[in-house]
Amino acid sequence: MELSETKSKIIETAIKLYHQNGINNVSIEEIALASEISKGNFTYHYATKSELIDAILSSYCFELISVFDNIDSNAIDLKYYKFVIDSICELQKKYEFLLYNIFQILQESKRGNDIFNNTIKKLYPFGFKILNELNKAGDIRSCDSKEEMKSLIDQYVILTNYGIHMFSSDQNPLEMHQQTMASIITPYLTKEGDKKYKNFYC
Structure with missing residues (x-):
């Protein structure tokens, strides 16, 4: 940008x-x-202040999409998964103030709402790609349907964009948020994937 x-x-x-x-x-x-x-x-x-907030939101969205730029299918594994989660959480730490107020911002700014919703749409193809590659690597089981996989990605998208707000009352909201994001995948891990996951998160 x-x-x-x-x-x-x-x-x-x-x-x-x-x-x-x-x-x-x-x-x-x-x-x-x-x-x-x-x-x-x-x-x-x-x-106006509203224009500035929209610009900051646009900056956040640009940096968020940049986390997934130039994904190499051959490099997608649980280590890469951890890199993505960690990168998103670092970004959210930087823009914590923005995400705490995200609902108010989206209600008050049509432009901000458009920027945000367009970014959310862009996240889904990245999510499908990462989960498909983890499945090919034998780290996670297959989803029973495309709808189930979309539902799984929905959880990441919701936590990516609204998690800071959701955990705002927690004593350590960023830490709780990071742990929750990382653990979404655990019901889908294979035995081999579970061993790798525990090396990173336990």
């Missing part, structure tokens, strides 16, 4: 401030000051 130097600086600064203080506790003026640009220059790039 190509952004101008100024836009990138604004987004990086906003992410840092929102992460520290929460979306509702940081003003445009504070972001402009921390970015070392004038308010006029700020509003030239992002006229």
Whole structure:
């Protein structure tokens, strides 16, 4: 995702401030000051706070899809599965403030809603590919139907995008979320797959 130097600086600064203080506790003026640009220059790039939030959401979605870019079928195994889960959770840690407020953001922004929903649609082919390759490798059993596999992927998609919000009341929401995401696959593991899985997660 190509952004101008100024836009990138604004987004990086906003992410840092929102992460520290929460979306509702940081003003445009504070972001402009921390970015070392004038308010006029700020509003030239992002006229409203809503536009900035949409841009941050777009950045999150771009980075999320980038986790799956250039998947090599020959490299997909449970080690790669762990890499994907860990990468997603690191990304969610970076954008934790965004995901805590995701329902409010999607309700208030049609553009943000469109960006988010288009990203969700892109996740399914990646999910099918990873699960199919794990099955070919003998690490997981076959799903009984395409609908069952889609249901399995649904769980990952829901946790990827809404898990932080779902576990927000937990003492360690990110840790709980990561463990839950990783364990979705356990009912499908073969004996050999279970041994490999336990090497990574136990």
